[in-house]
Amino acid sequence: MPLDYERERETFEWDIPADYNVPAVVEDHAESFGDRLAVRFRDDEGGEAERTYADLRDDQNRFAAALADLGVGEGDRVMHLFPRHPDAFAVQLGALARGALLVPCSAMLKPKDIAFRANDCEAETVVVHADLTEMVEPVLDETPLDTVVVLDADGDPERENWHAFADLLEGRPTDHDGPELSADDPMSINYTSGTTGQPKPVLHRHRWMRCFELVNGQYWWGVDRDTDFSDELLWATTGTGWAKWFWSPVGVGLTTGASQFIYDGDFDAGTFLDLMEEEGVTRLCAVPTQYRMFTQVDGLGEYDLALTEAVSAGEPLNREPIQEFEEAFGVTPRDGYGQTETVALVTNYPGIDVKPGSMGKPVPGIDVTLLDTQDEEEVDAGETGEIAVPVGSPAIFDGYYEKPDLDEQTFHGDYYRTGDLARKDEDGYFFFEGRADDIIISSGYRIGPFEVEDALVGHDAVAEAAAVASPHDERGNVVKAYVVLADGYESGEDLTDELQDYMKEETAPYKYPRRIEYVDELPTTSSGKIRRIELREQENEQFGE
Structure with missing residues (x-):
């Protein structure tokens, strides 16, 4: 059901009972509707x-x-x-x-x-x-x-x-x-x-799970305890070792009493689409790479899916998969932003007009803002700032386990600084710009890597891309793009010229990648996030002093 954003902001309350804990929530669910399906499981061996x-x-x-x-x-x-x-x-x-x-x-x-x-x-x-x-x-x-x-x-x-x-x-x-x-x-x-x-x-x-129920459930997945789950099946494709497992299968699925689908098998776009069709999945949470792979499947629109909602998190979701998924199924993937340390802070909430490339708007109940990287002053619309949340908000963690030195560094001011940069437009939508240490400064211009990457993957030849600063004698740094090519394309000077000309049309001229290197894959963390630090180190070794 579409939400009235301004009304939600005005009426939201952090209703966290003092005795709230996850096992007790499941006990209550079992007492109230013990025969309701909690987990439907399948694996790649037929189990x-x-x-x-x-x-x-x-x-x-x-x-x-x-x-x-x-x-x-x-x-x-x-x-x-x-x-x-x-x-x-x-x-x-x-x-x-x-x-x-x-x-x-x-x-x-x-x-x-x-x-x-x-x-x-x-x-x-x-x-x-x-x-x-x-x-x-x-x-x-x-x-x-x-x-x-x-x-x-x-x-x-x-x-x-x-x-x-x-x-x-x-x-x-x-x-x-x-x-x-x-x-x-x-x-x-x-x-x-x-x-x-x-x-x-x-x-x-334990209150973290209640916060997920109040925030991620309502303002991202679009469910709460009053949802009629008789015709609903949720599927979050995350693994059990990640914070996203707590974000969705535990923090939303278990707390609201939803029915969930879990599949144990390597990701294959065709297989996952088959499973969604066979199981009747109505709400999907996947990562951007999976959405990109879905849209490369031939005959995408021929799948008869029961999907009513699709959400994404982990890294920003590019424009192309949003549009192609919407064209195929009539469902617009809605991006959301948060961290291991937080609940969802910024979302494309149910009913929002999704702006391609935007993380959405700050969720009700959380005073998310953008601060200047050098002080605690809020930046103006259109300017890049660091995403921050007031210290003491229920939406964030309140410390590292037995690490007082890290606590002191993290909570020394009035805000918890996420280390992530974004800009806000005049309508209040946030656009991800990258990690604070990922920002590229070239000839005095500040360039967010995601904007470069998002534009690059819009070209048919580019499957994936990562943009980093590459040392340059005159400009200080230039934009360097590492590109994984789509099937059927070969690297070479002609393609490099074509991509650079394309980028000059898609972005401000100073943002185009002056250096492009073609690679078979991008370095990632174990959770699938691009390790731009590794790419920057390569550039410093090659072009640094």
Whole structure:
């Protein structure tokens, strides 16, 4: 249902009950509509499973009882490392019911990354899928990790302090008398993706999930607890190790009582479209790369999708996939912006007139602003500033786990500065310009990399692009573009000239890439974000003093 933005801003309230906690929310759902589908699961090997809200409650309590016997209690850190799985929620909810803190890890990490996280937060327990134990075994002797729970174990692990998840649940009662939890109790330590150094341990409390329900649910997905979910099926394509899993499957899906689809398999645009059609997915959350790949599928408009809403986050969504997806399905993908440290701060909320390339408008209840990078003065419309939120807002985290030095750096002023730059137009729409350290300054001009990249991918020859500063004797820096070509195109001087001429027509002349390099792929973080710092380092090595 379209929202009245100004009315929402005027009437919004942060309604966060003092006793709010995620396991209690699931208990309430199970009591109210226990037979409602919570999870519909499929994998790429033909596996299928379903869980109702009553199932989630029962398995949550069984696993909590098992963890209690293993000595896991309030404040303990429980790492988890598993793919999308029908029991993912049971693992997470069971740990939370014990008052433990979840430490999610991605299957794309390396053993050294697991060791860093385990040592940094002093985690003693890890839940790992049987296919990923080789990531944990090499670091056991160098970390506090002692107790290992194996998901989908093939029989008894037969190693000291190793336990099969299924065996732990066997015969357990479906109720659990755990600690009393409140909205202010710690819930998770979500490590940042580490684009510019070691990942930081972002500490969130249970109230984070209520904030997602109030903000991400209403002003992004377009759902709340009053939604009729009888004909709804939500699908967020994220993995369990990312903050986006908490943004959507947990923070929106579980909190509102929605029915969700989870698929465990590598991304293939055709396969994902088939799944959406077969399952009747009505609301989709995918990343920009996936939307771009969808629009390259032949016969896109021939898919008979039940989609009514589509949202995107992770990095800015380019104009072309928005327009092509809308033409194919009559649904306009709506971009949203936030961080591991926050809820959605800026969204194209339901009913908004989407401006291609825009993140949308600041959500109600959060005084998001753009500050000058050198002081705390707000910038004018049309100017680039750093996205900032007042310190103390429920929309942001309130510290790093046992890192007072980082807290002091982050919260020393009146605002939490995100490190991301944007500009605002006269209508209040925000446009992403890049990370503060990604901005390109050439001959005194400040150039945001995303505007360059967004224009470049509009050319048929360009599949992906990344723009960075490249040192130049006269201009200080020039724009350098790293380009991944679309199928059927070959690199060469003629194409470079064509792309440069194209860019001069699409953007201000000073923004066109004076240097272009063709690559097979772009360097990314484990969460898929472009590592422009790596590209800048290459440029400094080649052209710097």
